[in-house]
Amino acid sequence: MQWDIVIGLEIHVQLATKTKIFSGSSTAYGAEPNTQASAVDLAMPGTLPVPNEQAFRYAVMFGLAVNADIERRSVFERKNYFYPDLPKGYQTTQLERPIVGPGYVDLDLAGGKTKRVRIHHAHLEEDAGKSLHDTFYDELGHGMTGIDLNRAGTPLIEVVTEPDMTNAEEAVAFAKKLHGIVTSLGICDGDMSQGSMRFDVNISLKPKGSDTLGTRTETKNLNSFRFMEQAIAHEVERQMDILEDGGTIVQETRLYNGDRDESRSMRTKEEANDYRYFPCPDLLPVEIDESFIEEARNSLPELPDARKARFMEHYGLNDYDAGLLAGDSKLAAFFEEAVSHGKDAKLTSNWIQGEFSARLNAEEKSVAESPITGAQLGDLVVRIADNTISSAGAKKVFEALWSGENDNVDAIIDAKGLKQVSDTGALESMVDEVLAGMPDQVAQYQNEEDPKKRKKMLGGFMGPLMKASKGQGNPKLFNEILVKKLGG
């Protein structure tokens, strides 16, 4: 049987405010446990929340960036449930009147296709604390859980999409786009490994072409694009197996373990509607006036779509390269710094997407953690473009920059003797010498009719030539001279 996949996302975005949503406690990451948990965050009796204006500003900026309506009057509700990392016994959130109303994001997909994903709404709420299921015991040897409430009260916006995505590729493209938007806005640091963005994926299957939605499951707390993609594939397969065996899907929340590619049920959602939401009596409705919205609108920086258009027009990059570089604000800034030195935009783009990204991925580093600067990469590109070094030499320079061996491109080239010989006369005599030593191969080449095979055979001469030039001959020039000498 053929199935349609229906995917909707809920994304928790931690806002990059200095303080919490309802208290003046710092939100800085990495502090000693509970040193940033004030009386309000601990839900001490007699405390009252006072909302953080910046959280509203950020939420409004987000709403404007996703073409959404801004609710002028938003109300907070209490979502009641018991969990030790939630000291109040309820999460203060928004249900009936979220600050950001319906909006949309347009995705660029492979093959030049585009897709609009509608946003149902986005609301402001507080994060919970963290539970550490380590090895704590009471005096009777009963296992205990450690609670750190530093994160409790950190402002979040929860973005809820319509179920508009039909495969993992679209869901990941949306997630990346959203990541690019919030980091470009500067409202979130986007550091997924520290939980700054967390994705919940709602998935259901229905027979191909059917109008009736199937029962959905929710896979929670995915904190990388890769895990998200894997979790979707895993869950689609799981549901398909059940349905094709004549079973039914249970509406439930599932946890995905990316290291093992396994998922398990967390709780069935029958109690889901039992949060007993009601308007929070501690908080009055928040009114946002036109001037607040206009101010936010005027403070909007360049967003990924506009940046992509500019990269295409200004640097002459193609759609794919521009989209990739413009999608992430830090990568975009790195590219612009590099290209201001390196000039050659296409070559700069290739190096960023090639060697640079590969190294970041291999070492699980973000662009901000890169040991090399955009300016350095730009300087390297200059030396590749003007033929001072070969691409093999460039890799050695890159390596030296990355390891911190030396921070100056030209100094590395000198120290390592990587400067290419581009003196045609010197190269020609090397070619003559090498060809004289390989008469059989020369004859073979000259007897070959197929131009493709001939091209391939040229490679056989390059090794000895590079050896003869101690790796310093300009391969491009060698190639030209070879073709000439061998008679085309």
Added chain:
Amino acid sequence: MTISRKDIEKVAVLARIRVDEEQVSALEKDLGNILDLVDQLAAADTANVEPLAHPLDAVQRLRADEVTESNQREAFQAIAPATENGLYLVPRVIE
């Protein structure tokens, strides 16, 4: 409007309140009365009335994003039943 014994038991579980068998009958009556009052209120025509989010006709004041709280962990943890390494300890939570 009546409230069933089952409803009361369910609400008690959700609120983590222990309700004894003999209390349930009394609660059935009391909560039933309250819900009757709610029914009476619900009968009013509110078609053109904006839902009331708060009894005070006022707007929430917002706070500037500045750190105003200092670390008072020691004072707070002095009244906690169990702490270790700066963490509050609670009976183990298994998901």
